[in-house]
Amino acid sequence: MSTLVAVLRAGDGAVQFANAALENTLGLSRRTLEGAEFASFLTDPALLRTALTGVRNRDFAALRYEAGLKRLHQDPVPVHVNVAGAEQAGDILVELWPIEQQARQEREERLLDQAQAHKELIRNLAHEIKNPLGGIRGAAQLLEMELESRELTEYAQVIIHEADRLQGLVDRLLAPHRHPHRVGDVNIHEVCERVRSLVLLEYPQGLEVRRDYDTSIPEFRADRAQLIQAVLNIVQNAAQALSERIAADAAVITLHTRVVRQATFGRKRYRLALELRVIDNGPGVPDAIKERIFYPLVSGRDGGSGLGLTLAQTFVQQHHGLIECDSVPGCTDFRILIPLP
Numbered sequence: 326m327s328t329l330v331a332v333l334r335a336g337d338g339a340v341q342f343a344n345a346a347l348e349n350t351l352g353l354s355r356r357t358l359e360g361a362e363f364a365s366f367l368t369d370p371a372l373l374r375t376a377l378t379g380v381r382n383r384d385f386a387a388l389r390y391e392a393g394l395k396r397l398h399q400d401p402v403p404v405h406v407n408v409a410g411a412e413q414a415g416d417i418l419v420e421l422w423p424i425e426q427q428a429r430q431e432r433e434e435r436l437l438d439q440a441q442a443h444k445e446l447i448r449n450l451a452h453e454i455k456n457p458l459g460g461i462r463g464a465a466q467l468l469e470m471e472l473e474s475r476e477l478t479e480y481a482q483v484i485i486h487e488a489d490r491l492q493g494l495v496d497r498l499l500a501p502h503r504h505p506h507r508v509g510d511v512n513i514h515e516v517c518e519r520v521r522s523l524v525l526l527e528y529p530q531g532l533e534v535r536r537d538y539d540t541s542i543p544e545f546r547a548d549r550a551q552l553i554q555a556v557l558n559i560v561q562n563a564a565q566a567l568s569e570r571i572a573a574d575a576a577v578i579t580l581h582t583r584v585v586r587q588a589t590f591g592r593k594r595y596r597l598a599l600e601l602r603v604i605d606n607g608p609g610v611p612d613a614i615k616e617r618i619f620y621p622l623v624s625g626r627d628g629g630s631g632l633g634l635t636l637a638q639t640f641v642q643q644h645h646g647l648i649e650c651d652s653v654p655g656c657t658d659f660r661i662l663i664p665l666p
Contacts, residue, residue: 329347329350330342330343330418330420335380376406387407403424461488508546509548511544513552521536528571535579536580542583556603558636558637563659580603585600602660
């Protein structure tokens with residue numbers, strides 16, 4: 326569970342039970358928590374004591390309010406607190422949802438739902454475009470062979486060229502659905518090094534790609550080609566956004582890998598997850614498209630197809646993962662999360 330849960334003794338508010346999520350957030354073991362007054366772990370303990378009194382006196386069935394939850398050696402975390410009577414007589418159930426985490430989960434759920442809707446729309450639209458496009462190209466080829474005027478032949482060639490360009494776009498839209506998942510043992514740092522070498526070949530001057538790896542991350546089952554493509558799309562996007570800094574020899578992209586414990590994303594909680602972050606020091610994602618960067622055909626630069634991040638998100642979601650983005654001028658941080666065994 327991602328919800329923080331404590332069962333308190335009604336008489337004195339002492340902790341009877343605390344779940345793993347609450348232990349992790351507080352940085353304390355269950356043994357330490359049991360028997361302690363739970364109100365002492367909140368920034369305003371009087372509010373919880375008042376709520377416990379109300380539940381005991383049956384003034385209300387449940388009470389919800391906002392508070393701060395203290396953490397060991399860290400700043401308090403803002404939480405929604407829900408206090409209600411438990412099924413067991415004499416117990417009170419306290420549930421807490423970190424406000425930031427709840428907002429992130431809602432954003433993730435919205436992103437997953439939108440991604441699924443876009444995937445169906447794209448697949449259907451691409452198939453509808455493909456058939457008449459083939460007919461247009463074939464007719465233009467036949468017309469080209471019949472025309473004697475050089476000028477008119479060039480017009481026919483323009484039609485063929487544009488039909489081929491649209492065909493390439495359609496093929497890219499359909500790419501994630503065409504190729505089977507080829508799963509094998511993958512080392513994420515081999516993926517990162519492959520992407521790093523490809524990008525540095527494209528940008529040999531002015532761009533530094535730094536490594537910040539946790540080499541203890543184990544191999545896991547995945548489609549290596551899809552992961553390379555997903556990470557490459559993100560890194561290439563970053564490099565293109567860094568064009569002015571590359572010209573000034575001041576562009577930096579950092580590939581950062583870590584293991585995250587008790588991670589919640591995609592509506593599930595995972596004991597271990599890979600966190601791969603692609604961080605650049607560019608101008609940031611424009612505010613106008615910040616909430617839509619994973620939508621198909623949305624691009625922040627002239628001439629961009631708007632498919633790179635869409636395909637990256639699709640490939641990562643096929644590994645039960647998710648890509649998030651935080652961006653401010655001077656620091657854009659794409660965070661790839663994938664469950665580990």
